[in-house]
Amino acid sequence: MVTPGNRPFFTEESSSDVVLARSGPDADPRVKQIMESVVRHLHAIVKETEPSQAEWMKAIQFLTDTGKLCSEWRQEFILLSDALGVSMLVEAVNNRKPAGATEATVLGPFFVPNSPHYENGANICLDGKGEPLWVSGRVLDMGRRPIAGATLDVWQASPEGFYDVQEPDAQPANNLRGRFTADAEGRFSFRSAYPRHYPIPHDGTVGKMLKSLDRQPNRPAHVHFLVRAPGFRSLTTHLFTPDCPWLRDDAVFGVKESLVAAFRKSSDAARAGALGLPTPFWEVAWDFVLSPE
């Protein structure tokens, strides 16, 4: 550590330069690089908004309360990052895709690593609730050739807007989640229930913030997918229903226009019978296109 005798004193004008000049020669280069951006922008926020001491204290308390809310079961700072669009932006800068590849979106907190493996066509709606849904499609490479053996993890909220892990007493274990394997033509299919929108947890600091900003807490209806195959980049994404009232108002900004899928309602009794579904039922067909690793 050095203590040069000619370091500048702090002034309002030079504030971020003075702070950044303190990093020593043995600083971690990446931490230093990130903190240079963080410090400059934090100081810019203070200069733009000129918070009173009381407002600054409120911000300190907000961050403290957010930390206190975090537990094994809840991560309020991730939720804050989600609600400010930061998580989606981090996702975006890490998953820039070549044109033609399926776009990615946030993983969310409800993925479970080892959900049950099913044969194609199986029904993951274990309690029979909600309107039936048939999902089918292919996993393809950038040349639209099938990726045989690709695995698809699938999970979604119930028609009441809760994931199985949120309601261990009200839903069967692994309800509305499962793993499928694409066949030799890259094809997959499964039966499920039509998804519904649901609110992010809004009884904490993030909920208070949304209320102060007159924002609503709902995520639009979607089905999650994690599609993986050797030699390809893993794809974390959702398919969104086009008719959800919150489609253009996702509280965590996860919707990409290219991921709004053509879910269609059908009363075709012959097709329903062939698929093992009652009528009416919903149907969506979707091809996932993976980019190379």
Add this chain to the structure above:
Amino acid sequence: MVTPGNRPFFTEESSSDVVLARSGPDADPRVKQIMESVVRHLHAIVKETEPSQAEWMKAIQFLTDTGKLCSEWRQEFILLSDALGVSMLVEAVNNRKPAGATEATVLGPFFVPNSPHYENGANICLDGKGEPLWVSGRVLDMGRRPIAGATLDVWQASPEGFYDVQEPDAQPANNLRGRFTADAEGRFSFRSAYPRHYPIPHDGTVGKMLKSLDRQPNRPAHVHFLVRAPGFRSLTTHLFTPDCPWLRDDAVFGVKESLVAAFRKSSDAARAGALGLPTPFWEVAWDFVLSPE
């Protein structure tokens, strides 16, 4: 709450605009204004630094751990704000002073509201430790006229670098702190001990950050003052010793050049006798100039 059908979807390019467009018509105007600045700068940080998902998770964990460290006795988010120069900047934008007025600096966590009132000349060093110090001066208005009856709260760390409240077992209660009243000529004086530098708490997340940045945790030696008089803006400030090795490296950026005082060591036995001090002793004279309310 409104759910317009033509809201734009999130894209990397438009990310902060999309987030900010979500604030509704009933948003708190000040919260909305502050969050506009916060969101734009947070997104700029992500775009500049392009954190990996693992780095983003590290940031989430850092903030979570910082919140968890906060207790009745410790405020790690204030410490983080201090160590990034944010507290001093907030102080600066709230306390712009007319030329000639004494500059302000941070209050810090060791002020005690009702410390004992003493007559001028009293000794606040209750355990007799350290090198003796004589502090005297005046409280003046902008026209350099005395402000009779101004009160001065004074507090400082021990020669070992701890405040009384940090060492309730090792120091007498109210050691090195007290309240004085300026006389008819605005004069005040007291006896104390020569202050020493001390580290901010660095066994938590802020300490880890300082280590990653190769920064040291010490604050340079100083005596705190809170000077108040009816009709004048309260002045929270420090006097810094000019010889401290950390003078230009304050871990919380509290030093302003105008607050470095001419502490002088004296062996004048006659003067020492008159002041009730042994030789050698330290001496500093300082006039505080208050701006009108």
